[in-house]
Amino acid sequence: MAIHLPDNPARSDVLAGRPTLWTNPHYTENAIADATLPVQPSDVDEAQENWRRLAPLLETCFPDLKATRGEIRSDLVPLEAMRKALDYDDAQFGTLLVKADSALPVAGSIKARGGVYEVFLFAELLARREGLLMADEDIRRLAAPDAKAFFSRYTIAVGSTGNLGLSVGVAARALGFRATVHMSADAKAWKVERLTRLGVEVVRHDADYTTAVENARIAAESDSTIYFVDDEQSRHLFLGYSVAALELAEQLQARGIVVDADHPLFLYLPCGIGGAPGGVAYGAKKVFGDNVHCFFVEPAQSPCALVHLMSGSEDLVSVYDVGLTNRTEADGMAVARMSAFVATVMRRMLAGIFTVDDASLLRWLLSAHQNQNLRLEPSAAAGFAGPDFIVKHPAGKDFCAYQRIGDHLTGATHIIWTTGGAFVPEEQFQTFLHTANDIAATD
Ligand SMILES: Cc1ncc(COP(=O)(O)O)c(C=O)c1O
Incomplete structure (x- = not known):
């Protein structure tokens, strides 16, 4: 299906795979x-x-969560030395912080x-339904x-x-479930190895992410002992x-x-x-209302949320369509078609989307x-471009002027x-650094 994106200042950059900022013309006050x-x-509360009730069980299953009594939390840290390195030193960049989910316990x-x-x-839910956990019983029983x-x-x-496979696989195995992770061709070898070591069955699909999810859904439909975590539709994940x-x-x-x-x-x-950025953005809108502006960031060749939301189409538009x-x-973001569920929720709540190229990701890493x-x-590392787009890019300046x-x-x-x-693994990380140093040498 060939799609014609509507006229917009970001359109030619998007189609050429050049980093750019698109601001959402449907962004509306109090859309939540x-x-x-x-x-x-109220679903967020x-x-x-639910997290609070599950915390004692999480603490029991994962010794790493002792210090936080079963809470899976990350630090909020000031951008200091990197602020200079990124040329974000000027006062107009305000306060810059990193929310370091990159170091989240349990799944990293x-x-x-x-x-x-x-x-x-x-x-x-399963344990309560099947009579394994009674109303007032200690959840650690599980x-x-x-x-x-x-x-x-x-x-x-x-x-x-x-990464979703890692988090689902780790959680499932900790409780004794069997686990099957269907992975796309982009999946990194070290993630496959880690899952296999955990006793998770990994099914590699010689296809992209959307196809891997479809195949997994079909496999689950025919078997009532399979519970399918559906990344395209799940309210629980969100x-x-x-x-x-x-x-x-x-x-x-x-x-x-x-x-x-x-x-x-x-x-x-x-x-x-x-799902992940949509869920966080939704929670942020609930807490901070119109004073928070949430921007997604995507690879310049995989901007699935950008092309879909920009198209205005009811039917999902994929990056191949344009x-x-x-x-x-950026394997975690190599997705051609966004979740229809997230698109519905974000349509008027998301401030905009910017794109980044792979070389920049490695420089920031x-x-x-x-x-x-x-x-x-x-x-x-994709979010590091954000302040520059908002403060310096013409679309960012227009956005700030319009929002007063x-x-x-x-x-x-x-x-x-940082997600x-x-x-x-150390060897893979050194390869990233090596490639990044090569890029820096030719800058
Ligand atoms: C490191 C990282 N960041 C961001 C994302 C994006 O999350 P989502 O696919 O829910 O949009 C992923 C997805 O796997 C990821 O692994």
Whole structure:
């Protein structure tokens, strides 16, 4: 299907695979109040309640969570040395922070917030339904050997470019489930190896992510002992991610950072299919309302959310439909078609989307390592372009003028969400650094 994208200042850059910023013409105040959306603000509170109830079980299953009593949290850290390196020293860049989901325990990526949540919630529901867990019983009961034997009769399946598979696989195996991860051709070898070591069955599809998910869904439909974590449609994944915004609000408050009309907040969220950034953005809209502006970031050859939302089409538009290749080093974002569910929720809530090229991802990965001691994978570095697009790009300046925040930029806070990397094996990480050094040498 060949698609004609509408006239827009970003259109020619998008079609040529050049980094650019698209601001959403349908961005609307208080869009979260739309009662017809498939999620509602109270769902975020319910998800937080679920996380709290599951925390003792999580602490029992994962010793890494002792210190946080079962909470899966990441640090919020100031961008310091890297601020200079990125040329973000000027006061007009306001306050710059990194939300380091790249170091999240259990799964080493933002996917811990979604995948672990959905698997643990399913385990609890299943156990209650089958009489294994009584109303007032201690949830840690689900880590007992007989519970594990019970869960081993079920399989958790998921399609993944890598990190969702890791988080679902780790969570499923910790409870005793069998697990099958369907992976796209882009999946990195080290992620496959790690899953195999955990006892997860990995099915490699010689196809892209959308096809891997479709195949996984079909396999699950014919078998009632398979629970399918559906990255294209799951409310649970989305809401698991959304609770990150409540954590962020607490951390901003602890730092004395105010978010209001004079102190806008910008979030830069790497996007694959859209679930993780969509969930976080939704939670942020619930907490900060119109004072937060959420931007997705995608690879210039895989901007699936950008082409779909820009097209205005009801039917999903893929990056192939506009002649792009979906080829990128950023495996977590190598997705040709976004989630229809996320598209519906984000249509009027998302401020915009910018794109980045692979060479820049590697430059930022190197700089984050040298200057901030952050261990990132390429997808996770995408947000670093955000402040530059907002402050300096013509579309960013127009956006700020239209939103009447152009005079408040020195009081703004920009948060670069780094989404994965802690589990990258040393040898693979050195290869990233090596490639990045080669790129730097030719700059
Ligand atoms: C490191 C990293 N960042 C961002 C994303 C994007 O998340 P989503 O596909 O839910 O949009 C992924 C997805 O796997 C990822 O692995």
